[in-house]
Amino acid sequence: MTIEFSRRVILKQLTGVAAGAALVSGGGALLAPATAVAADTTWRRSTSANGWSIPNARSSVTGTCDIQGTGLTVVLREGDTATVLAYLAQRFHYDVARLESERGEIVGYRADREVRADFESNHLSGTALALYPEIYPLGVTGNFFPYQVTAIRDILAELGGVVKWGGDMKPAMESMFFIDVPPESQQLKQVAATLREWQITPSKGAGTQNVEDPKRIKASKALAKSQKG
Known part of the structure; x- marks a missing residue:
């Protein structure tokens, strides 16, 4: 049974x-x-998405830069790019969120050609900066409070639009900032020259701005309108 x-x-x-x-x-x-076929995400061009050349070796055009006021460093393309992005990181530290080594990694130049979005290729030319990409990853939005977004917009406006925020890209990456002008940009040269002047001028530069100033807010909103993808 x-x-x-x-x-x-x-x-x-x-x-x-x-x-x-x-x-x-x-x-x-x-x-x-069915066997899944992985998409090829290798960046094969000789320039990054923003039009800057990708060096064959890190030592050729990049160097380690100090982020003033933080005790931290990041590897960036030397010259005007490094001046602008390092200043952005300094202002981010003062006005958006403190940069601390314990929180995660700060990424500038990288040699890994695997990208998930085209704009990530800007790291390959040393013209991009990611502040804690693991905390603020690709495709995740709403990481910052409104007052922090206001400060980010103010930083971008102060830099004359030569830097773009990954938060305005599709897909978004709110940890990332990258140079958004070509290598021959006179605007980039002018902005970098101004920042170097501020470094030796009292009461100028990071930590001295009033991000709630109506004129600054108006300027940042106008830039945001033109930069949003």
Whole structure:
């Protein structure tokens, strides 16, 4: 009796499996699971998405930069790019959120050509800065309070629009900032020159701005309107 019951149960289970297979396969034989084909996300161009050349080796155009006021450093493209992005990080530290090594990694130049969004390729040319990308990852929005977004917008406006925020990209990456003008940009040169002047001028530069100033807010809103992807 026990043997017959077990057989009925087994047959019933096998019948259920066969029926399920028929539903999956449209009544035919059970189909083998499809093998997923990963998309090729390797950046193969000689320039990054913003038009800057990608060096063959880090030492050729990049160097380690201090983020003043933080005790932290980041590897960036030397010259005007480093001046602008390091200043942005300093202002982020003062006006948006403190930069601390314990919180995570600050990424500038990187050699890894695997990208999930085209604008991530800007790291390859040393013209991008990501402040804690693991905390503020690609595709996740709403990481900052409104007053922090106001400060970010103010920083971008102060830099004359030569830097774009990843929060305005699609998909968004709110941790990322990158140079948004070509290598020959005179605007970039002028902004960098101004920042270097501020470094030796009392009461100028990071930590001295009133981000609630109506004129500054008006300027930042106008830039945001033009930069949003």
